Amino acid sequence: MTSYVDSPSPGAGRRAPRADLQTDSPRLSLNGQWKFRLSPTAEGTDDPFEDWDTIRVPSHWVLEGHGEPWYTNTAYPFPLDPPHVPDENPTGDYRLRFDLPPHWPDTASVLRFQGVDSCARVWLNGTELGHSKGSRLPFEFEVTGLLLPRGNVLAVRVHRWSSGSYLEDQDMWWLPGIFRDVELLARPAGCVDDVFVHTGFADGTGTVRVDADRPGVVEIPSLSLRFDTGVSVSVDGVEPWSAESPRLYRGTLVAGGERVELAIGFRTVSIVDGRLFVNGRPILMRGVNRHEHDPHRGRSLDVETMRRDVLLMKRHNINAVRTSHYPPHPEFLRLCDEYGLWVVDECDIETHGFAYSGWEGNPPADPAWRDALVDRAQRMVERDKNHPSVIIWSLGNESGAGDAFGDIERWIRQRDPSRPIHYERDRSYRHSDFHSVMYPSLPELTEIGLREEPAPDGVSPGSPDDVRRRSLPHLLCEYGHAMGNGPGSLADYQRILESHERFCGAFIWEWIDHGLWGHDADGVPYLRHGGDLDQKPNGERFCLDGLLFADRTPSPGLVEYAKVIEPVVVDVRPSDITLRNRYDVIDLAHLRLLWTVADDGIAVASGELATPSVAARATAVLPVPPAALAVPPGTGERWLTVRAVLAADTPWAPAGHEVAWGQGMLAVFKPPAPSRSSTNVARFDPTTGRLTGFGDLAITGPWLDVWRAPIENDHGHGGLNDLARSWRAVGMDRFLHRTDEVSTLDDGTVVVRVHCGPATQTLALKAEFRWTPVDDRSVHLRVTVEPVGIWENTPIGNHTVTLPRLGLRFGLPATVETAEWFGPGPHESYVDSQTAARVGRHRASVDALQTPYPVPQENGNHVDTRWLRLYGGGRPRLRVTGDPHFAFTVRRWTTEDLDRAAHPQDLRPSDTVWLNIDHLQQGLGSASCGPALPDRYRIPVKPYEFGLTLSRG
Numbered sequence: 042m043t044s045y046v047d048s049p050s051p052g053a054g055r056r057a058p059r060a061d062l063q064t065d066s067p068r069l070s071l072n073g074q075w076k077f078r079l080s081p082t083a084e085g086t087d088d089p090f091e092d093w094d095t096i097r098v099p100s101h102w103v104l105e106g107h108g109e110p111w112y113t114n115t116a117y118p119f120p121l122d123p124p125h126v127p128d129e130n131p132t133g134d135y136r137l138r139f140d141l142p143p144h145w146p147d148t149a150s151v152l153r154f155q156g157v158d159s160c161a162r163v164w165l166n167g168t169e170l171g172h173s174k175g176s177r178l179p180f181e182f183e184v185t186g187l188l189l190p191r192g193n194v195l196a197v198r199v200h201r202w203s204s205g206s207y208l209e210d211q212d213m214w215w216l217p218g219i220f221r222d223v224e225l226l227a228r229p230a231g232c233v234d235d236v237f238v239h240t241g242f243a244d245g246t247g248t249v250r251v252d253a254d255r256p257g258v259v260e261i262p263s264l265s266l267r268f269d270t271g272v273s274v275s276v277d278g279v280e281p282w283s284a285e286s287p288r289l290y291r292g293t294l295v296a297g298g299e300r301v302e303l304a305i306g307f308r309t310v311s312i313v314d315g316r317l318f319v320n321g322r323p324i325l326m327r328g329v330n331r332h333e334h335d336p337h338r339g340r341s342l343d344v345e346t347m348r349r350d351v352l353l354m355k356r357h358n359i360n361a362v363r364t365s366h367y368p369p370h371p372e373f374l375r376l377c378d379e380y381g382l383w384v385v386d387e388c389d390i391e392t393h394g395f396a397y398s399g400w401e402g403n404p405p406a407d408p409a410w411r412d413a414l415v416d417r418a419q420r421m422v423e424r425d426k427n428h429p430s431v432i433i434w435s436l437g438n439e440s441g442a443g444d445a446f447g448d449i450e451r452w453i454r455q456r457d458p459s460r461p462i463h464y465e466r467d468r469s470y471r472h473s474d475f476h477s478v479m480y481p482s483l484p485e486l487t488e489i490g491l492r493e494e495p496a497p498d499g500v501s502p503g504s505p506d507d508v509r510r511r512s513l514p515h516l517l518c519e520y521g522h523a524m525g526n527g528p529g530s531l532a533d534y535q536r537i538l539e540s541h542e543r544f545c546g547a548f549i550w551e552w553i554d555h556g557l558w559g560h561d562a563d564g565v566p567y568l569r570h571g572g573d574l575d576q577k578p579n580g581e582r583f584c585l586d587g588l589l590f591a592d593r594t595p596s597p598g599l600v601e602y603a604k605v606i607e608p609v610v611v612d613v614r615p616s617d618i619t620l621r622n623r624y625d626v627i628d629l630a631h632l633r634l635l636w637t638v639a640d641d642g643i644a645v646a647s648g649e650l651a652t653p654s655v656a657a658r659a660t661a662v663l664p665v666p667p668a669a670l671a672v673p674p675g676t677g678e679r680w681l682t683v684r685a686v687l688a689a690d691t692p693w694a695p696a697g698h699e700v701a702w703g704q705g706m707l708a709v710f711k712p713p714a715p716s717r718s719s720t721n722v723a724r725f726d727p728t729t730g731r732l733t734g735f736g737d738l739a740i741t742g743p744w745l746d747v748w749r750a751p752i753e754n755d756h757g758h759g760g761l762n763d764l765a766r767s768w769r770a771v772g773m774d775r776f777l778h779r780t781d782e783v784s785t786l787d788d789g790t791v792v793v794r795v796h797c798g799p800a801t802q803t804l805a806l807k808a809e810f811r812w813t814p815v816d817d818r819s820v821h822l823r824v825t826v827e828p829v830g831i832w833e834n835t836p837i838g839n840h841t842v843t844l845p846r847l848g849l850r851f852g853l854p855a856t857v858e859t860a861e862w863f864g865p866g867p868h869e870s871y872v873d874s875q876t877a878a879r880v881g882r883h884r885a886s887v888d889a890l891q892t893p894y895p896v897p898q899e900n901g902n903h904v905d906t907r908w909l910r911l912y913g914g915g916r917p918r919l920r921v922t923g924d925p926h927f928a929f930t931v932r933r934w935t936t937e938d939l940d941r942a943a944h945p946q947d948l949r950p951s952d953t954v955w956l957n958i959d960h961l962q963q964g965l966g967s968a969s970c971g972p973a974l975p976d977r978y979r980i981p982v983k984p985y986e987f988g989l990t991l992s993r994g
């Protein structure tokens with residue numbers, strides 16, 4: 042036991058926290074190859090003869106070949122006995138020998154660590170400087186007088202576990218090491234140590250005051266301003282800073298021979314009458330929770346990866362980030378200032394695992410931890426206080442309640458009264474300027490919008506806390522759990538968020554999957570989750586819940602979110618086009634409106650609409666372009682699509698980038714009636730009644746199919762809403778089929794009656810397939826389905842059994858390579874996630890139609906398809922025409938294969954292409970951490986009838 046590791050104290054020997062300044066003073070990056078050795082306990086190893094490895098700094102040693110990463114969700118990976126940690130405490134000793142560059146000034150110098158996980162003890166040239174905890178926060182040491190021109194030795198001992206780990210129980214990998222930059226900073230005589238830029242904006246006038254610990258002179262050339270520190274200056278005609286128009290005024294502060302760069306954004310954040318305003322305008326954050334993650338490097342991100350995140354967010358219409366659940370690398374905030382994103386900067390505090398002690402001993406409620414907790418808030422606020430993008434401080438995540446939050450709140454309010462404070466988990470909301478929850482159902486969110494939510498546990502209705510809470514704006518800090526295929530209902534949530542003034546923003550959980558690259562036993566690379574490693578306990582796949590896959594490929598969920606939050610709603614009708622500007626600040630002058638008329642997905646006319654002037658949050662109605670209405674009659678469905686694209690290049694996307702679109706159907710042109718025939722182009726097995734061929738095409742099926750490979754949301758959360766379990770208990774995954782009757786009627790119609798149900802049970806579905814010849818290429822199939830047996834006795838848990846899907850499964854030759862369809866696309870769509878799918882003619886290979894979720898599960902559905910053509914290998918085509926619509930999925934393996942697979946590489950193409958033509962498939966929901974799937978997206982057990990036409994060609 043080493044006392045400083047176990048003591049709750051945040052550190053010793055460190056300098057006072059201050060702003061992260063960019064100056065022209067000499068700076069030496071100490072990043073690079075360091076000597077490294079790993080010991081099993083906190084004592085380290087002092088054997089001077091032991092071999093040292095090399096390691097790159099910054100990095101996490103468990104991702105550099107030393108030990109293993111470990112993922113837990115809420116569990117602490119050590120006994121819950123604060124502040125102690127086990128003797129088994131992997132400890133990395135780091136050593137760097139470095140020379141000072143020539144002309145390093147002979148003045149003061151500071152050694153800065155931007156982030157070390159979890160506890161670092163530091164020596165320079167044999168002198169101990171001190172130690173620090175608080176992994177995602179910087180710390181500095183004074184090293185004046187200790188530096189040598191050559192041959193300096195910097196030694197850092199880093200412990201994987203420390204008292205600090207008790208405050209860092211975020212749902213993420215435990216990744217030790219010096220994972221952010223290490224720098225040596227020269228501090229010229231008389232320079233400022235800390236700078237605090239205060240700005241405001243109201244009615245066209247900006248104010249600015251730059252406070253510093255020593256006098257200096259501020260210059261803002263673009264405003265022709267020059268003033269002293271500590272002096273308040275008003276400037277007329279400045280442009281305010283906002284996420285939509287991130288106007289930064291570059292300036293400098295000169296003091297003591299040093300030039301400090303300033304990026305000044307004029308803005309005022311306020312809460313008035315229970316609403317959040319910036320610069321006097323209400324804002325609605327359309328946000329994501331962002332963890333820092335790279336599938337190779339963990340939380341050790343380079344600036345290019347940070348920039349990629351920002352660009353991906355901007356390109357997907359995201360305007361806000363909650364830095365869940367710790368302050369990010371400081372460069373990320375600079376990018377947010379520059380590109381424009383509202384930031385909720387969250388402190389590195391989470392004590393979630395105290396749930397396992399019934400919150401007994403929770404640090405925020407124990408005075409012994411006060412300094413450690415306040416230290417974290419101070420280091421965040423001091424570091425990040427000059428970023429215009431940071432509009433809200435968050436005290437932390439999932440840490441229960443306690444007096445320390447009062448202490449933190451008081452300190453922040455005195456230090457920075459300009460920003461409101463958010464904290465979700467203390468249900469009294471005493472230390473929060475926002476009411477806030479996670480994962481409400483749609484009805485609960487509506488109640489919140491109306492300020493009619495019930496008083497939470499421990500708060501008596503009508504009490505001062507209750508009254509105050511109701512008066513606060515609401516910040517939905519987590520919703521839309523993007524684990525696996527999903528989330529569903531994003532459009533439903535957005536509708537509510539936009540219907541009530543109380544809402545100031547909402548943040549999807551979460552931005553990116555935390556998968557880490559590794560290899561399976563055969564050397565195949567794949568993205569690993571917690572359960573793919575040996576550590577126990579672990580949170581398994583719960584770390585794969587992002588809108589981006591871990592390699593930063595957008596998932597269909599991100600595409601859906603981008604559409605749901607698009608900044609312009611384009612409502613296209615045959616009579617007119619309505620544009621609703623959802624921006625909070627800017628008009629639509631930066632957009633061009635391009636339109637296309639397409640018949641059955643083939644463009645027949647196109648043009649451009651003049652962009653009308655529409656102020657923020659206003660609406661305009663335009664006539665449908667006459668040229669679009671003048672197109673002569675054609676075939677199929679005629680759709681008018683209007684796309685809003687960037688008129689000019691922006692820093693985050695080129696001209697032509699699409700930010701919003703809308704579609705409306707103008708007309709339907711009925712096809713000529715087919716010439717009837719009584720010859721059935723389909724051939725049937727006389728015993729099973731299933732197809733043996735269709736024209737020249739080998740085809741098998743159909744089987745009545747109710748099974749889908751459960752998605753993460755089908756498993757619910759913590760035993761709640763586990764639909765997959767109830768489906769399996771009933772036997773939905775193992776229906777057995779029996780053909781009761783095959784008969785041919787005089788008109789050539791073949792009638793097949795089947796019974797499908799699981800072993801053990803009486804419950805079953807009886808179905809009748811009625812195959813009626815249409816012409817010599819086509820046959821129409823009408824399916825009627827009727828439940829029989831005892832279904833009522835099968836409710837499990839808190840829900841009645843519903844069907845995962847209802848449709849038909851066909852087998853086709855493996856030569857089928859391509860699908861072409863008319864209907865929503867191109868991405869997969871579901872009944873509760875189809876906003877982003879546009880009606881058109883789409884084409885994709887069977888392989889490209891699979892969404893490779895890192896944990897295989899149902900995917901690749903396409904709702905409301907009008908027709909589908911499958912072809913490949915020079916073989917005949919199969920066409921499926923809806924009556925009127927169907928959903929399809931096509932893949933080279935069965936649903937059962939998909940269900941069994943643990944990883945993508947377990948899926949091997951079979952010699953059959955399996956085609957599901959569904960009448961219905963259950964929605965996605967968000968139940969992997971969230972409310973139950975709304976009933977309207979489920980498939981009740983009841984009689985159904987649907988139809989389709991199969992054709993050759």
Ligand code: IPT
Pocket residue numbers: 114211212366438439479480519550583586970
């Ligand atoms: C919520 C956590 O804040 C977040 O870190 C993450 O774990 C998320 O859940 C699930 O992925 S807490 C939850 C118990 C509501």
